[in-house]
Amino acid sequence: MKTIDELLADGDGVRGKRVFVRADLNVPLSGTTITDDGRIRAVQPTIARLAQAGARVIVASHLGRPKGAPEPAFSLAPAAARLGELLGQKVAFATDTVGESARSVVGALGDGDVAVLENLRFNPGETAKDDAERGAFADRLAALADVYVGDGFGAVHRKHASVYDLPARLPHAAGGLIATEVGVLKKLTEDVSRPYVVVLGGAKVSDKLGVIDHLLEKADRILIGGGMAFTFLKAKGYEVGSSLLQEDQIPVVQDYLRRADERGVEFVLPVDLKVAAEFPDLKAKAPTHPETVPADAMPAGKMGLDNGPETCALYAAKLADAATVFWNGPMGVFEHPDFAEGTRAVAQGLIDSSAFTVVGGGDSAAAVRTLGFDESAFGHISTGGGASLEYLEGKTLPGLAALED
Numbered sequence: 016m017k018t019i020d021e022l023l024a025d026g027d028g029v030r031g032k033r034v035f036v037r038a039d040l041n042v043p044l045s046g047t048t049i050t051d052d053g054r055i056r057a058v059q060p061t062i063a064r065l066a067q068a069g070a071r072v073i074v075a076s077h078l079g080r081p082k083g084a085p086e087p088a089f090s091l092a093p094a095a096a097r098l099g100e101l102l103g104q105k106v107a108f109a110t111d112t113v114g115e116s117a118r119s120v121v122g123a124l125g126d127g128d129v130a131v132l133e134n135l136r137f138n139p140g141e142t143a144k145d146d147a148e149r150g151a152f153a154d155r156l157a158a159l160a161d162v163y164v165g166d167g168f169g170a171v172h173r174k175h176a177s178v179y180d181l182p183a184r185l186p187h188a189a190g191g192l193i194a195t196e197v198g199v200l201k202k203l204t205e206d207v208s209r210p211y212v213v214v215l216g217g218a219k220v221s222d223k224l225g226v227i228d229h230l231l232e233k234a235d236r237i238l239i240g241g242g243m244a245f246t247f248l249k250a251k252g253y254e255v256g257s258s259l260l261q262e263d264q265i266p267v268v269q270d271y272l273r274r275a276d277e278r279g280v281e282f283v284l285p286v287d288l289k290v291a292a293e294f295p296d297l298k299a300k301a302p303t304h305p306e307t308v309p310a311d312a313m314p315a316g317k318m319g320l321d322n323g324p325e326t327c328a329l330y331a332a333k334l335a336d337a338a339t340v341f342w343n344g345p346m347g348v349f350e351h352p353d354f355a356e357g358t359r360a361v362a363q364g365l366i367d368s369s370a371f372t373v374v375g376g377g378d379s380a381a382a383v384r385t386l387g388f389d390e391s392a393f394g395h396i397s398t399g400g401g402a403s404l405e406y407l408e409g410k411t412l413p414g415l416a417a418l419e420d
C-alpha cells in the first residue's frame with residue numbers, strides 16, 4: 016500500500032495537483048453543533064500535510080445515513096467549518112458533491128487550499144449495490160481530482176463509490192490515519208495477550224452481531240451491552256419491552272450462546288437495566304426518571320437504555336484481570352446523563368485494568384471523551400467501530416483492498 020510519505024516524495028510531489036481525500040467526518044451533532052470533533056482531528060494532519068505540500072485538497076465524507084438525497088440535518092457544513100478552525104485556514108464548502116458547486120469550488124482552489132464537498136450520501140450512487148451505478152458516481156468524482164488519498168478509516172468496510180470504486184480510477188495512496196489504525200489493529204490479529212476480553216454494545220446491532228461468530232474463536236470473554244443486549248436477553252427467553260431488538264437474529268444468537276458454552280468462552284449479559292417509557296430527548300436532556308429492573312423482569316412497554324448498577328459492578332470485575340480489551344459500542348444512551356453510567360463504568364474498568372485497551376467506534380470514542388476521560392489512559396482510540404471489528408475478523412475491507420495495488 017503506497018503511503019502518503021511516498022506520495023509526497025514522488026517526483027514533483029503533489030504541488031498543484033487536485034488531491035481527493037476520502038475522510039470519515041461522520042461526527043456526532045446536536046443540531047448543527049459538533050459534540051465531539053475527534054474524527055476531524057484524526058484526519059487533520061493528513062489534510063495539513065497535503066496542503067503544506069501545495070496540493071489543492073478536496074475533502075469528502077459521508078455523515079449519518081441519509082437516503083441518497085439532500086437532508087439538511089446531515090450537512091457537512093459544520094464539519095467543514097471545524098476543519099477550517101483546526102487547520103487555521105479558510106476551508107471552502109461545496110453545497111453538492113459532483114454538481115456545479117463542487118466543480119466551481121474545486122476549480123477555484125489554489126495550491127495549498129482546502130475544500131470540503133457536501134455529504135457523499137446525498138447522492139444515491141455513493142452507496143448503490145449496483146456496480147454500474149456506483150461506478151458512474153465514482154467517474155464523476157474522479158473528474159474532480161488527479162490523485163486519491165484514502166484516510167476515512169471508519170468507512171473502509173463499506174463498498175461505497177468514494178471508498179472502493181474511486182481509488183481504482185486515480186493514482187492512490189493511504190493517509191496517515193489509516194496507516195496508524197491498521198498498525199495498531201494488526202497487533203490484535205497476531206498474538207494477543209490473554210485473557211482477551213471484548214465488549215460489544217451500541218445501536219448498529221445488525222451490522223455488528225456477525226463479528227461474534229469470529230470472536231468465539233478468538234476471545235476468552237465477551238461482555239454484551241447497549242442495544243445489542245436485548246437480542247441476547249430475548250434469546251434467553253426474557254421479555255425486553257420496547258427495547259432495540261433484532262428479532263430475526265434470535266436463532267443466530269441462540270447458536271452463539273450454545274457455541275460459547277461448548278468452547279468455554281464466557282458470555283456476560285446485563286443482570287439489571289435502567290429502563291424508561293421512551294427514548295430520551297438528547298437535545299433537551301430533561302430528567303427521565305428511569306427505573307432499575309432485573310434483566311429477567313423487564314416491564315412490558317419499557318425500553319432498556321443503560322446497564323444497571325449491578326451490571327456496572329459485574330462488568331468492572333470482568334475487565335479487572337484482562338490483558339487485552341477491545342471495546343466497541345456504548346453500554347447505553349450515554350448522550351443523556353440518566354443513561355451514561357454503564358458506559359462510564361466500562362471506560363473506568365478499562366483504565367483500572369492493566370490491559371492493552373483499544374476503544375473503537377465513532378460514538379464509543381466520543382463517549383469516552385465527552386464523559387471526561389483522558390484519551391491517553393487508553394492504549395488506542397480507533398475512529399472506526401464496524402471497520403475495526405471487520406478488520407479483526409480478518410475480512411477483506413473494500414477501502415483497504417482498493418488502496419493495495
Ligand SMILES: Nc1ncnc2c1ncn2[C@@H]1O[C@H](COP(=O)(O)OP(=O)(O)O)[C@@H](O)[C@H]1O
Pocket residue numbers: 216217218219220240241242243259319320321343344345346347348349350375376377378379380399400401
Ligand atoms: N439500549 C440502547 N438503546 C438504543 N440505543 C442505544 C442503546 N445503548 C446505546 N445506544 C446508542 O448506540 C449509539 C452508538 O452505537 P454504534 O454506532 O453502534 O457505536 P459506535 O459508533 O461506537 O460504533 C449511541 O448513539 C447510543 O445512544
Ligand SMILES: O=C(OP(=O)(O)O)[C@H](O)COP(=O)(O)O
Pocket residue numbers: 039041079080169170173219375376377378398399400401402
Ligand atoms: O460511524 C461509523 O461507523 P461506527 O459507528 O461503526 O464507528 C462510520 O462513519 C461508518 O458509518 P456507517 O456505519 O453509516 O457506514
